[in-house]
Amino acid sequence: xxxxxxxxxxxxxxxxxxxxxxxxxxxxxxxxxxxxxxxxxxxxxxxxxxxxxxxxxxxxxxxxxxxxxxxxxxxxxxxxxxxxxxxxxxxxxxxxxxxxxxxxxxxxxxxxxxxxxxxxxxxxxxxxxxxxxxxxxxxxxxxxxxxxxxxxxxxxxxxxxxxxxxxxxxxxxxxxxxxxxxxxxxxxxxxxxxxxxxxxxxxxxxxxxxxxxxxxxxxxxxxxxxxxxxxxxxxxxxxxxxxxxxxxxxxxxxxxxxxxxxxxxxxxxxxxxxxxxxxxxxxxxxxxxxxxxxxxxxxxxxxxxxxxxxxxxxxxxxx
Amino acid sequence: xxxxxxxxxxxxxxxxxxxxxxxxxxxxxxxxxxxxxxxxxxxxxxxxxxxxxxxxxxxxxxxxxxxxxxxxxxxxxxxxxxxxxxxxxxxxxxxxxxxxxxxxxxxxxxxxxxxxxxxxxxxxxxxxxxxxxxxxxxxxxxxxxxxxxxxxxxxxxxxxxxxxxxxxxxxxxxxxxxxxxxxxxxxxxxxxxxxxxxxxxxxxxxxxxxxxxxxxxxxxxxxxxxxxxxxxxxxxxxxxxxxxxxxxxxxxxxxxxxxxxxxxxxxxxxxxxxxxxxxxxxxxxxxxxxxxxxxxxxxxxxxxxxxxxxxxxxxxxxx
Numbered sequence: 001x002x003x004x005x006x007x008x009x010x011x012x013x014x015x016x017x018x019x020x021x022x023x024x025x026x027x028x029x030x031x032x033x034x035x036x037x038x039x040x041x042x043x044x045x046x047x048x049x050x051x052x053x054x055x056x057x058x059x060x061x062x063x064x065x066x067x068x069x070x071x072x073x074x075x076x077x078x079x080x081x082x083x084x085x086x087x088x089x090x091x092x093x094x095x096x097x098x099x100x101x102x103x104x105x106x107x108x109x110x111x112x113x114x115x116x117x118x119x120x121x122x123x124x125x126x127x128x129x130x131x132x133x134x135x136x137x138x139x140x141x142x143x144x145x146x147x148x149x150x151x152x153x154x155x156x157x158x159x160x161x162x163x164x165x166x167x168x169x170x171x172x173x174x175x176x177x178x179x180x181x182x183x184x185x186x187x188x189x190x191x192x193x194x195x196x197x198x199x200x201x202x203x204x205x206x207x208x209x210x211x212x213x214x215x216x217x218x219x220x221x222x223x224x225x226x227x228x229x230x231x232x233x234x235x236x237x238x239x240x241x242x243x244x245x246x247x248x249x250x251x252x253x254x255x256x257x258x259x260x261x262x263x264x265x266x267x268x269x270x271x272x273x274x275x276x277x278x279x280x281x282x283x284x285x286x287x288x289x290x291x292x293x294x295x296x297x298x299x300x301x302x303x304x305x306x307x308x309x310x311x312x313x314x315x316x317x318x319x
Numbered sequence: 320x321x322x323x324x325x326x327x328x329x330x331x332x333x334x335x336x337x338x339x340x341x342x343x344x345x346x347x348x349x350x351x352x353x354x355x356x357x358x359x360x361x362x363x364x365x366x367x368x369x370x371x372x373x374x375x376x377x378x379x380x381x382x383x384x385x386x387x388x389x390x391x392x393x394x395x396x397x398x399x400x401x402x403x404x405x406x407x408x409x410x411x412x413x414x415x416x417x418x419x420x421x422x423x424x425x426x427x428x429x430x431x432x433x434x435x436x437x438x439x440x441x442x443x444x445x446x447x448x449x450x451x452x453x454x455x456x457x458x459x460x461x462x463x464x465x466x467x468x469x470x471x472x473x474x475x476x477x478x479x480x481x482x483x484x485x486x487x488x489x490x491x492x493x494x495x496x497x498x499x500x501x502x503x504x505x506x507x508x509x510x511x512x513x514x515x516x517x518x519x520x521x522x523x524x525x526x527x528x529x530x531x532x533x534x535x536x537x538x539x540x541x542x543x544x545x546x547x548x549x550x551x552x553x554x555x556x557x558x559x560x561x562x563x564x565x566x567x568x569x570x571x572x573x574x575x576x577x578x579x580x581x582x583x584x585x586x587x588x589x590x591x592x593x594x595x596x597x598x599x600x601x602x603x604x605x606x607x608x609x610x611x612x613x614x615x616x617x618x619x620x621x622x623x624x625x626x627x628x629x630x631x632x633x634x635x636x637x638x
Contacts, residue, residue, distance in 0.1 A: 027394035027526060028359035028452070030459055031354055039434065040347035043449055045405035047442030075346035086364035086447045116360065119447075123366030127403045128438075128447035130362055133347070140349055207346060 012142075029116035031082055037134040040078035044068050046127040050106035051169055052187075060187040061127075062103030067191045068210065069131035070111055070259040074196035075208040077141040078133030080113035086130075088123035111193055117290045141199060141206040141264070148293035149264035150204050153274060155192050155283050157236045158213055159249070160185035162256025172248075178240045189260035195285070198277035199264060206264035212255035214297065214311050217263055221297065230289040233302040254299075255311035267290055323559030331420040348435035350401055356453040359397035362455070363388050365446040371506075372487055377415045379506040380446075386510045387529065388450035389430055390579040393515035396460040397452030399432035405449075407442035430512055460515065464524035465543035467612035469584040470501040472593060474511050474602050476555045477532055478568070479504035481575030491567075497559045504557075508579035515603070517596035518583060525583035533572035533616065533630050536582055540616065550609040552621040573618075574630035584610055 033039050046065050048054055056064075073080050085104070089096075108115060113131065137167075158302065166172035166185035167179055174182065192208070199206060205224060209216050213235070222227055235253035242249070266274050278285035299307040352358050365384050367373055375383075385402065392399050404423070408415075427434060434448065483505035486489035486498055493501065511527070518525060524543060526535050532554070540547055554572035561568070585593050597604035611617075618626040 025389040026461070028361045028397060028459070030357045030359055030395070030454070032357050032456065035354070038347055038349045038351050039358065041401075041403060041449075041451070041453075043348040043403035043405045043437050045407055045438045045440055045442075045443075045445070045447060047407050047440055072346040076349070078347060082360075084360060084362035084449055086449075088364055088366050088445060118362050119364045121364050121366055121369060123364075123445065124443035126364070126366075126407060126442065126445045126447075127366060128362070128445075130360075130403055130405075130449035132358075132360070135349070137351065139456070140347070143346070145359045197358055291552055 006313055029082070029084065031116065033134050036137055038137045038140065039274060040073055040076045040133040040135050040140060041130065042069055042072035043128065043130040044072070048125045055168075056187055058099030059103035062100040062105075063107045063188050065127045066104050066107050066113070066128055066131070067189045068260060069129045069271055070107070070113065070191035070193055071189070071208040071210070073131055073133040074132070074191050074193045075141060075206045075262055076135060077139065077196045077200040078135040079197060080111045080193060081132045081134055081308055082114045082116045083108070083129055083131040085115060085118035086128040087118065087120045088126040089120065090122070090125060111191075135200070139200050141196065141203055143205055143220045143223040145205040145208050146220050146226050146265040146291045147204055147267070147290055148226055149268065150291040151268055151271065151274075151287050152228055152230065152263070152289040152291060153285050154209070154213065154236060154263045154288050156259070156261040157238045157241070157287050158209065158259050158261060159235070159241055159252030159256040160238050161189070161258035162252040163240065163244075165258070167260065174240065181240050186258060189258070192262045192281070192283060193263055194281035195277060195283050198281045199262075202270050202273045202277060203264040203266045206262055209259040209261045209263055210257065212257040212311070213259070213263060214254050214309065218297065220263070220265070222294065224291075225295070227292040227295040227297060227319070228289055229292055229298045229300060231302070232299050232307050234286060234288045236284060236286040250310065331416045332362075334488050339466030341363075347399070348403065350435060352453050353476065355456055357456045357459065359392055359395045359452040359454050359459060360449065361388055361418055362392035362447065365389070367444045374487075375506055377418030378422035379478045381419040381424075382426045383508050384431070384446045384448055385423050385426045385450070386508045388448045389426070389432065389510035389512055390508070390527040390529070392450055392452040393511045393524045394460065394581055395452070395454060396458065396515045396519040396525070397454040399430045399450065399452045399512060401426070401435045402431045402448055404434060404437035405447040406437070406439045407445040408439070409441070410445060413512060413518050417521040418461070430510075431611060439603055454519070458519050460518060460522055460525035462526050463544040465539050465545050465584040465610045466523055466586070467545055467610055468587065469523050469551065469610040470587055470590065470606050471547055471582070471584055471608040471610060472604050473528070473532065473555060473580055473582050473607050474514055474604050475578070475580040476560065477528065477578050477580060478554070478560055478575040479497040480577035481509070481558050481571040482559065484577070488572060493559065500559050505577060507537045508577070511581045511600070511602060513600035514581055514596060514602050517600045521589050521592045521596060522585045524584040525581055528580045528582055529576065531576040531630070532578070532582060533628065537616065539582070539584070540614065543610075544617060546611040546614040546615070548611055548617045548619060551616040551626050553605065553607045555603060555605040570630060
């Protein structure tokens with residue numbers, strides 16, 4: 001006899017909750033934000049074939065589904081508190097669910113983020129997570145705060161997830177270890193939560209890179225009413241990336257997508273505080289350009305020459 | 320040229336927000352619960368063919384997607400504040416989106432519940448809403464509070480949504496006006512938010528009926544460690560229902576599902592307060608039985624004779 005909906009919730013997703021007054025199993029989860037805190041909320045939906053491939057290990061998928069949501073909290077400088085999980089599955093697959101739950105809950109535990117409720121149903125595979133964090137009132141990092149003269153930074157490295165996608169698409173060949181490295185970047189992104197927290201009161205704006213650096217940066221520029229000059233050869237790259245043709249490096253780092261790094265701005269006098277934030281959160285941060293009063297995006301190469309922007313941005317209804 | 324993801328959000332779902340400090344269009348939505356309040360959170364995922372039929376009007380689907388979530392808040396006695404919407408669509412269909420958004424936002428406005436963020440992607444049609452409400456700390460209605468001797472009540476009428484489903488399945492024929500009435504019950508349920516608020520401090524437990532009265536009541540009994548005696552002929556029924564064979568009436572009212580009425584318990588001395596709550600929230604409330612110390616569910620008919628419980632409960636992975 002197949003396991004039913006309620007058994008499924010109980011078996012894989014019910015855990016004792018500590019933060020929430022009431023967790024999985026009542027009509028609502030109940031919890032309180034601390035005094036003086038705003039609640040930061042973000043929701044992401046992952047669909048097979050679009051956000052992940054059918055070949056992904058369930059454990060990595062569980063990790064990624066929460067990671068992309070935590071990345072949104074990181075971009076706001078919010079501390080993770082709790083999340084809900086809504087899951088549509090074609091059928092009850094206990095091997096899948098066991099792996100998925102382990103990957104999901106391991107990342108949740110690492111960030112002190114509690115599963116407080118959700119929904120399961122039969123249907124084409126679909127994972128929707130809504131995450132809740134808290135941030136002192138008025139201190140959230142926004143897209144709208146970039147100011148002319150600010151330095152422009154990005155965390156970690158860019159483009160590896162795109163390399164993995166190109167391999168899966170048969171457009172690129174990589175040796176075993178190199179492929180494993182970029183596949184890990186695609187399937188197990190590390191949300192920059194600690195960096196986001198460390199950037200409160202230092203960064204003037206932030207966004208996470210999900211659709212490609214230039215596309216996501218454009219949201220910041222539009223919201224802030226400013227422009228930027230970006231040094232295309234300054235993009236932080238992995239060793240795997242550096243071994244590839246330069247045109248491919250630029251394409252993948254500038255518009256690859258699925259990076260879940262933070263792009264942020266800060267006044268030049270905060271350079272030392274940015275370095276300190278990188279150090280405490282144990283992630284590299286690279287200056288990749290500067291904000292200008294003139295709107296629009298100008299790309300320059302290592303010799304200061306203009307680079308024509310032919311780099312796209314990912315759109316779920318256009319790609 | 321097809322409309323893209325960002326245009327789509329802007330065109331159909333961006334509205335000025337009043338409650339939230341920051342709404343659709345940043346990495347997170349930001350808002351604060353009032354002092355002394357707990358946040359109540361619920362998430363529901365709706366899949367075509369399982370929660371709604373392909374024939375449903377987009378406007379009604381938009382209504383229902385939010386209604387089932389508001390019903391969870393109602394069952395907790397929480398006041399709606401805000402919600403996020405994650406939407407997977409096979410393609411951008413502006414006629415669908417226009418209707419869907421109108422139905423959704425009309426119900427949201429009626430309950431002062433603000434759309435604060437979300438996600439759109441390409442994929443099999445899937446609607447995931449996470450709703451946030453607030454309730455004074457410690458005053459939420461829970462499933463676990465039913466006590467022996469409590470009266471058992473249900474709001475509105477039961478079973479009409481199931482009648483509509485049977486018509487769509489070709490198992491039942493109803494004349495035009497009767498079909499329209501039950502179809503409306505199925506496609507445009509009215510979440511009992513006002514009743515839920517009025518029951519704070521009066522009801523000892525509550526749940527909303529989504530999977531069928533007896534199945535949902537069983538969750539309350541298990542959580543509360545009690546049993547119940549239910550008068551099967553006391554179920555509140557519409558005129559359409561009353562004209563049908565008695566066996567069908569019992570089946571649909573006791574295990575029909577998709578009702579979104581509140582089942583709740585209260586001490587007998589609160590009978591007048593229950594009546595007052597029904598009056599102020601303008602919904603009928605019917606006493607359908609009583610809670611017992613002996614666990615288990617006993618069904619009796621209008622003559623006090625035992626009725627064998629052959630009524631199922633809806634399970635998304637078993638039906």
